[in-house]
Amino acid sequence: IMLRVTDLSLRTPPSNLRNKSHAIIDRMTWDLRLGHSVLIAGAPGTGKSTLLRAIAGLWTYGGGEIRTLRKRHMMFLPQRPYLVLGTLMQQLLYARGCNEGTPFTVKDARDALEKSNLSHLEAKASFDGEEINWENILSVGESQKLAFARLFVKRPKVAFLDESTSAIGAQEEEDLYTNLQSLLSLIHI
16 A cells, blocks of 8 residues: 555644634545555545645644655645756756666656657757756646656656646646556546
């Protein structure tokens, strides 16, 4: 089991002097096994992103138990990915971490860009060239696809996708998921 949620209840933070909060999720229990994927659907404001924050250890209002793999085996993709000021290679390696042991080559970078339908980025900037403010160059959809390229680079065991394809067309979204399915387990909201 890669993720086990047991009797999880999540609440909003206290919002006033009376320490009032309200329930977001009440007594949720489920497991995610290696190689399986989960789609969490619901109306806006029903706690989907809050659940991911709790799994990541970023939401502490509530109770229950969450057992996960070590954080280095997981990756979270938000709707608006963070883009570093740097080279194309630095963009790709951002999520990899500084202590990942195996070397990463230009061929690996090209493969990650191809799987993410971003091969055209190499024409905009070389892998080891100048530092670029990528927020000024990439559309929201390209930024989201770049986050997927980082998944292909890091190759975590599980990925949590928080509306991470909202600006990507249906066919490209399907292609990204097809490429990812062979690598890891997904939790997509």
